[in-house]
Amino acid sequence: MSGRGRWGWFARRRARIIGLGLVATLATAGAVVPVATAQDTGGGPLQEIRGATRRYRDVDRAIDAGYVQFLGCVHEPLAGSMGIHFVNGPLVGDATVKPDAPEALTYEVQPNGRLALVGVEYIVFQQAWDAENPDPPSLFGQQFMLVPSPNRFGIPAFYALHAWAWKANPTGAFKEWNPRVLCLGTEGHAP
Numbered sequence: 001m002s003g004r005g006r007w008g009w010f011a012r013r014r015a016r017i018i019g020l021g022l023v024a025t026l027a028t029a030g031a032v033v034p035v036a037t038a039q040d041t042g043g044g045p046l047q048e049i050r051g052a053t054r055r056y057r058d059v060d061r062a063i064d065a066g067y068v069q070f071l072g073c074v075h076e077p078l079a080g081s082m083g084i085h086f087v088n089g090p091l092v093g094d095a096t097v098k099p100d101a102p103e104a105l106t107y108e109v110q111p112n113g114r115l116a117l118v119g120v121e122y123i124v125f126q127q128a129w130d131a132e133n134p135d136p137p138s139l140f141g142q143q144f145m146l147v148p149s150p151n152r153f154g155i156p157a158f159y160a161l162h163a164w165a166w167k168a169n170p171t172g173a174f175k176e177w178n179p180r181v182l183c184l185g186t187e188g189h190a191p
Helices: 003-027 045-057 058-064 126-132
Strands: 067-076 080-089 104-109 115-125 145-147 158-163
Touching: 003 104, 045 058, 045 115, 045 158, 058 067, 058 080, 058 115, 080 115, 115 126, 126 158
Parallel strands: none
Antiparallel strands: 067 080, 080 104, 104 115, 115 158, 145 158
């Protein structure tokens, strides 16, 4: 198969996948529906996170609580997106992790231009954590991943755990990238 044919197939396949995702997104425009998982039934971790962050579905309430936008929509081609992070500086700087106080909230721009809460991120700087703890942090039975420095965010090395409490992630509730979260203006998504 020629290089052009192979890449042409790939482009058509990618466009079909993106198109199907966009159709599904537009079909539920404006609605971010929490999805129960096996670990989320009967008051599981995602239910706990939703209870702690329900008030932040309105981004203005998050801003009033000290969360500020950090960068634009974070996206990884072919893996998905994290969304737009709103970070609470004092929580990031306290060297602790608490299930009911995520250091960052992640939002997705909806077709109507409004921001919808899709998940949270727990963050702690590696140097501060390692000074007091022999093992990496964990919550909900999930070990945080280490993001070394230098990194795309321009900050010191840190541990992070995402939790997709407000928008289901087909790759897992605690995975870094969510292929269902869209960053407008990337991979064929209109600005």
